[in-house]
Amino acid sequence: xxxxxxxxxxxxxxxxxxxxxxxxxxxxxxxxxxxxxxxxxxxxxxxxxxxxxxxxxxxxxxxxxxxxxxxxxxxxxxxxxxxxxxxxxxxxxxxxxxxxxxxxxxxxxxxxxxxxxxxxxxxxxxxxxxxxxxxxxxxxxxxxxxxxxxxxxxxxxxxxxxxxxxxxxxxxxxxxxxxxxxxxxxxxxxxxxxxxxxxxxx
Amino acid sequence: xxxxxxxxxxxxxxxxxxxxxxxxxxxxxxxxxxxxxxxxxxxxxxxxxxxxxxxxxxxxxxxxxxxxxxxxxxxxxxxxxxxxxxxxxxxxxxxxxxxxxxxxxxxxxxxxxxxxxxxxxxxxxxxxxxxxxxxxxxxxxxxxxxxxxxxxxxxxxxxxxxxxxxxxxxxxxxxxxxxxxxxxxxxxxxxxxxxxxxxxxxxxxxxxxxxxxxxxxxxxxxxxxxxxxxxxxxxxxxxxxxxxxxxxxxx
Numbered sequence: 001x002x003x004x005x006x007x008x009x010x011x012x013x014x015x016x017x018x019x020x021x022x023x024x025x026x027x028x029x030x031x032x033x034x035x036x037x038x039x040x041x042x043x044x045x046x047x048x049x050x051x052x053x054x055x056x057x058x059x060x061x062x063x064x065x066x067x068x069x070x071x072x073x074x075x076x077x078x079x080x081x082x083x084x085x086x087x088x089x090x091x092x093x094x095x096x097x098x099x100x101x102x103x104x105x106x107x108x109x110x111x112x113x114x115x116x117x118x119x120x121x122x123x124x125x126x127x128x129x130x131x132x133x134x135x136x137x138x139x140x141x142x143x144x145x146x147x148x149x150x151x152x153x154x155x156x157x158x159x160x161x162x163x164x165x166x167x168x169x170x171x172x173x174x175x176x177x178x179x180x181x182x183x184x185x186x187x188x189x190x191x192x193x194x195x196x197x198x199x200x201x202x
Numbered sequence: 203x204x205x206x207x208x209x210x211x212x213x214x215x216x217x218x219x220x221x222x223x224x225x226x227x228x229x230x231x232x233x234x235x236x237x238x239x240x241x242x243x244x245x246x247x248x249x250x251x252x253x254x255x256x257x258x259x260x261x262x263x264x265x266x267x268x269x270x271x272x273x274x275x276x277x278x279x280x281x282x283x284x285x286x287x288x289x290x291x292x293x294x295x296x297x298x299x300x301x302x303x304x305x306x307x308x309x310x311x312x313x314x315x316x317x318x319x320x321x322x323x324x325x326x327x328x329x330x331x332x333x334x335x336x337x338x339x340x341x342x343x344x345x346x347x348x349x350x351x352x353x354x355x356x357x358x359x360x361x362x363x364x365x366x367x368x369x370x371x372x373x374x375x376x377x378x379x380x381x382x383x384x385x386x387x388x389x390x391x392x393x394x395x396x397x398x399x400x401x402x403x404x405x406x407x408x409x410x411x412x413x414x415x416x417x418x419x420x421x422x423x424x425x426x427x428x429x430x431x432x433x434x435x436x437x438x439x440x441x442x443x444x445x446x447x448x449x450x451x452x453x
Binding site for chain 2: 011013014017018020021046047115116117118119120121122123124125143145146147164165186187188189190192193
């Protein structure tokens, strides 16, 4: 069973539908017992970092997630990936879960091409830097769907894949059993489903 | 790099896709769910569902259809039509929409954009504008293009982006249905003023029209309905043509 952490952030309909389409059992939950029973955990998220982190803390799930991530696969998606980092600079400075060394920073000042738009929104090719079981069903250069204005940086050691937006945008990170995807696999068509299928088999 | 997007628009009335529907090879040519499946397979980058029903029953049917589509199609879905309040945003987002497009609702209540952007984020709010030239001015039209609001379209769009619209869908009434190409003059005027993504709508008649569109700076996506529905311009072929001409698209 895959547990999707429900801490009141974002719309989980597509995410749970995509996993169900892969014949996975899914529970959307904030219950530590359900998370404990789960084989895998997904940490979703949209919105602003500080707000999301505060909500996650309010559920009391931070220590639970930290403990579980040491022994079962966890995937953070979009803002859920950013929460895995040590800190974020979105509207102030906020502490994250600290799984991934590095920082979440605004994309705008780092863009080499100032004509590019922020948010980085749309389909972009995913370049695989390090092979990983999460990529077992996809090839180099497949397109995935992004929507974000901040991105993970100074995290080269944990970076598995990037997309080019005049700077390499961190696409997938990993440390131990903790994975993070900046893009939305549940909105990335067949490619996204194959990434989720690989996650369900980790 | 980020790709240009090709977006088919499905106008749904009482549970059926209307406007230029003549799809070969589909058992039920006007079933929105079946069409969504087909477009997903054909490589559409996003789908827009426009609810043109006025009745309560029609609206319920529409949200049922949306839910069904969102259960099996995993690409971004934008929903428009009859969005007047935050409750309308909530209703369609819960059914699996990713973005919500506001048009007349924002004209009646300009505060809707900022309230929705605060609650759901800018990326969720698409400002859709129907524009027509009147006395040399780009004018905003309401009620499906029937009513001149007197608003200057460029001012309206700039204000909308300031209030938090994360994307602009610009529909030129002057070129809509004429199939002689997108309204590049109008689109350029808007692109010069805003830095959010622009979806061009109205006027596409052939694949060359899309190529010309994407040669213009600031154009992110091309939207059309009947030329896709009738397969006059099949999406797969269009995207191959664009790629061949050095426009990055998802294939």
